[in-house]
Amino acid sequence: MIDVHCHILPGRDDGARNLEESLVMARELVREGFEAVVATPHVVATQFPNPSVEIMAAADRFREALAAEGIPLTVYTGGEYYLNRALPDLAREYHPIAGLAGSHYVLVELPVMNLPLYLDYSIWPNDDDPPELRHALPFIRPVIAHPERNQKILHDINILRSLREMGYFFQVNLEAIVGLGGSKVVRLIKQMARENLIDFIGSDGHRPEELRQVLSGWRRQTEKLLGPEACERVLKENPACLLRNEPIELEK
């Protein structure tokens, strides 16, 4: 199993503050049955620039530390890209952007209160971009991080339905699944589960204590929410597609 969203790299953002915290988080994930994690530091131009080369270098250092400690956790790289007006340019500037585990699936984060006007695919690097960029990043498959935390979406699932039509994928946080997000969030994710709108789950872990909380009983709650078939898809098949950089067949 893979945690596709985790702020486990030390000192890159508001996640793990140092290597010790990162190692504690890694041990927690392993204990809860995760074999791999995608390190997804925030990428926000003004606050956490995190160019992809730096993310890769930080992940290399972390892998060495894990090996030295004998912690059996595979670390892939990624980033959590804040979706605002600056992002397409940032993507151009930092190409190749850090897709999840080097794939074309890119984790994007929405503002909490509003929906950006830039959700259309046309914002992403496209045919008008220089050839070298088109070669490095022919297309992306955007994965919206924790859509359940956006207040507009929380009150209107139709937004998710139309984002799905545009080709977005959705990653729900374990916090929501184990019930720590509140009852409205539970109602939304149950409906998302019924409509096959959950593609990935992630811990979105920032600190050891918080990670421990969302991991408590996560497996049982995920099975309860999704049922055996969708559980298999979300926990195994979709992450496998991501690692192979293959398209995910969407269930209707």
Ligand SMILES: [Fe+2]
């Ligand atoms: Fe996050």
